[in-house]
Amino acid sequence: MASGSNVAPIIIKRKKVVSGDGHHGGAWKVAYADFVTAMMAFFMLMWLLNATTEQQRAGIADYFSPTIPLSPISGGGDGAFGGNDIFAEMTLPKNGIGASQDKSTEGDMARGDVGQEGQAKDTEAFAAVEEALLGQSGESDAHDEMLRHIVTRVTDEGLVIEIFALEGAPIFEEGTAEPTAMLRDLTEMLARVFRIVVNDVAVEGHVRARPLVFEDNPIWTLSAGRAESVRGLLQGSGLKSSRLNRVTGHADREPIVENPMSVRNDRVEVILLRSGR
Template identity: 30%
Template sequence: MQRHDQIIIKRARRNEHDVGHGGAWKVAFADFMIALMALFLVLWILAIVDQSERKAIVAYMNSASLFDQGVGNPFDSSSSMSPIDFGGEASDLSSHDAAMTVTSFYDGNGDGQYTESLVQGTYDTQEQLKVLAKVVEELAKQASAEGNVHVDVTPQGLRIVLQDDYRQNMFHRGSSELTPFFEDLLLELAPIFHKIQNPLIISGHTDAVRFNRNRSEKSNWELSASRANVARQTLIAGGAPENHVLQVAGMADRAPLNPNEPDASENRRIELFVLTTSAARMVETLFKGPSKAEDGPAVQQAREHAEFNQPVIRQDFVKNS
């Protein structure tokens, strides 16, 4: 007799409540709470800052990187008198000096696409300066820096202004460290100064925000001079001849572009002044002074009066008498 085994399949009943005891809802709830906290943080920042401070935040976010060790934190209030300080460039103490080393170098030879139209030589006439201005404007356009570069042709030469805007800051707050955007811009400008033979004046300018005297004896004079020197170092690293730099000056806040708002961002700038031959000669005369052969009767008479009014030591008087 053939034996047949009966196969029994046992099906387990599903518990409808098991799905509710999983961990997926916890992940979704955590994502929701993080998004809610981010929303509250944005609303809080919008409530406590004004329009100028919002622009400073945007400029910082555009020029900063999480991988940049030296950028700092815009929310750091350790050196501020208020809980949050998004103010002017001079509100924080500088951790850099004027002799900082440029970390990125550009091997410029003056043969770039923006300088091919320039002829090696000195640019003295207004027509020549307009050609030079056109090259600088085209370079700024290609670098997406139209709002940061302004060019003016003057009787004394070409004035190139590099300044902050609502998107980009030129220097980190209270320091002479260039942001990457403006460092690259100066390195792009360097081949132009390699082609032309005109002397160059570099001046640094700050806004009217002062350093905290309780924490540092520095002022906007040191800060502006340090920034101008950093701009000089960057241009030289990009290929600009060092002997073409005639003067590096710090102007602090004495020549604001916007006198009605001395704390405005456009007052924080670097100016590159390309001098004509006559203007350069005039600047050199101011510092060198006239030679003795060129002294007139009035200068000679003034020198004699000065020598006559020199103090006399008693021993010398007795010796001469």
């Protein structure tokens, strides 16, 4: 009777479940998140390098220093909590380290900031030079044609006086370090103006890029030769040699305009350095 029963047989179906498949796991998400975080930190670093001054970068570096310095260097801010140094010469002191102009060291005011008084003197000196150079007082010796070749700007390094070439109006003979008559007049004027201040002077030569690649590219020697030529003109016009801090050539490595072959990149920068530089 049992063999003839109409009851359907019971079938047990076992399903194998596989988890953590390499193609469908979540480990890649963790790796991707780490990558995105690292890229965000990298771009923040690039932004900080471009958006901050040298003093602010020094303050940021001090903040992340693994040890606590005995003589704090500086802070990244500029307010009441900007990281003023309590170890400086004044009671509520300046930013930075080193000596002030009142108490200079053997290293000529060391390597730090010269204090608010020194900064104020530099600001006054730069303003006086710009006024005399650009003729804001109406007493400048430079005429309009010469002033077309001059641009000034104040940087962390000092007052940069840029003398540049224009189309059809070079400042050196083509491909040489021989100055034109106009550049001789300009450097003579600079030497006279620099007598009203005592800051040191630096000269930097720059040239435009060449359209061809030479095995022995002459732009390095050319830029250095042009800087040396301007140094000689300044010194020959009465600038004391003791005030000349450095003479350098930068070839075409620091173009001032986007097109590296533009004639505007043929220039000489005469820098009136800040005190203590």
